[in-house]
Amino acid sequence: MSAFRTVLVANRGEIACRVIRTLKRLNIRSVAVYHHEDRAAPHVALADIAVPLQGAVPTxxxxxxxxxxxxxxxQNVDAVHPGYGFLSENAGFVAALNDAGIAFIGPDAESMHLMGDKIRSRDFARANGVPVAPSIEIGVDAAGLAEAAKALGYPLLIKASAGGGGKGMKVVRNAAELAEAASAARGEAQRYFGDGRIYAERLIERPRHIEVQVLGDGQGNVLHLGERECSLQRRYQKIVEEAPAPNLPENLRDAICEAGRRLAAAARYRNAGTVEFILAPDGAFYFLEMNTRLQVEHPVTEMVYGVDLVECQIRIAEGAGLPFAQADLHRQGHAIEVRLCAEEPERDFRPAIGKVGLLREPQGLGLRFDGGIREGQMITPAFDSMLAKVIAHGAHRNEAAMRLRQGLLDMALLGVSNNSDYLARILAHPEFLAGKLHTGFLVEQAESLQVPPLNAEALAIASAAAALGQADTRRLLLDVPEPHASIGFWRN
Incomplete structure (x- = not known):
């Protein structure tokens, strides 16, 4: 029996629905919050109780x-689960909850403070024997910067210390680009994060992005649940994630996972977190950052290890300690996740809006659909473009990819443009199936992932055929309503 009787989910969309489902399974009362624009959203209906929030804008x-x-x-809430995004990595929110006597289902404010700053976390990683890419901090001394950059060696990647999501990141190929790129990165960092501190590290060409899932009890006891491959990215945003990472030698896999576990243990980390690394083509790996929350891609880890990470988070927050030992964890098969987004791939991935007219979730062996949308729901620019995640598990990687691709092709989502066909093309691409992945994959393969656009007439016919294939749609369009149906055949 859970020590928590009532948990508030401080989020929306698919992650709020996903957390609420675990709460229901554990017989914990769930409280949802929502802005007026979300009043008909699925997480509102799914929770045991939903309370409106006031705000000039939804976010x-x-x-x-x-x-x-x-x-x-x-609502006599015992604990808050933040999901990801919004307040999930806000140390001030954690402190405010603590002051109010409410538990936070996540790490403590000190861990967020340590790991939320890239410069501070890199120094901590280096001090604990975790490899870090050669780097320099960037001050305002232009002459000193030029000299330090020359010593470090080009190309460089400039980053915001407080940043994320690709904001404040600039590639510098030579000395002539340095001053302008640093100024632009500093301005962007200040604008987005209120913190203009930036640093530069040696740019690793064609790297892989590997991350390690960890769980800690806050007392220095930490275990890992393997690694995830997150190299397929567009504009620094992950698109496809999988576990385990393909074509990774076992000794290198073990070394990366142990480095992630060791870093979290040194920080006396509590709850779920992810330690991220850049893997160079020569096999060298470097600490990138630590995300002190549940990741969007956590379902692939759940599927290969047979665990519920949200339940693990809850048990740790209750004070029950780690739910299992490292020796109890055994990986089974392979899992791949794709992010279904409201966007137009054929128009440079322009964000899309619209009303969900038809939603048929993918069905099939090994498939999982983590969604937070429903038919009739308006998709607006107010929130992130991700609508849902589709995940597949298989005995091996190609089976997972085949199942996931078929699930995407069988799925129907009408009324709002989305990237499902683009994702299906990625999963069928021979370079993807061969596991030849790196962070520039989608740019490098952009031309081969394009398809000629459908003409308007063909698109209209396909949409109508899909809609008429649904019994509810046929009934609404074709059935004769009462009282006319009872009158029978007649003419006027």
Missing amino acids: AAYLDTAQIIAVCKA
């Missing part, structure tokens, strides 16, 4: 710490 409501804590007190 402001979900970031309103005082308002959320007021809901917690009114």
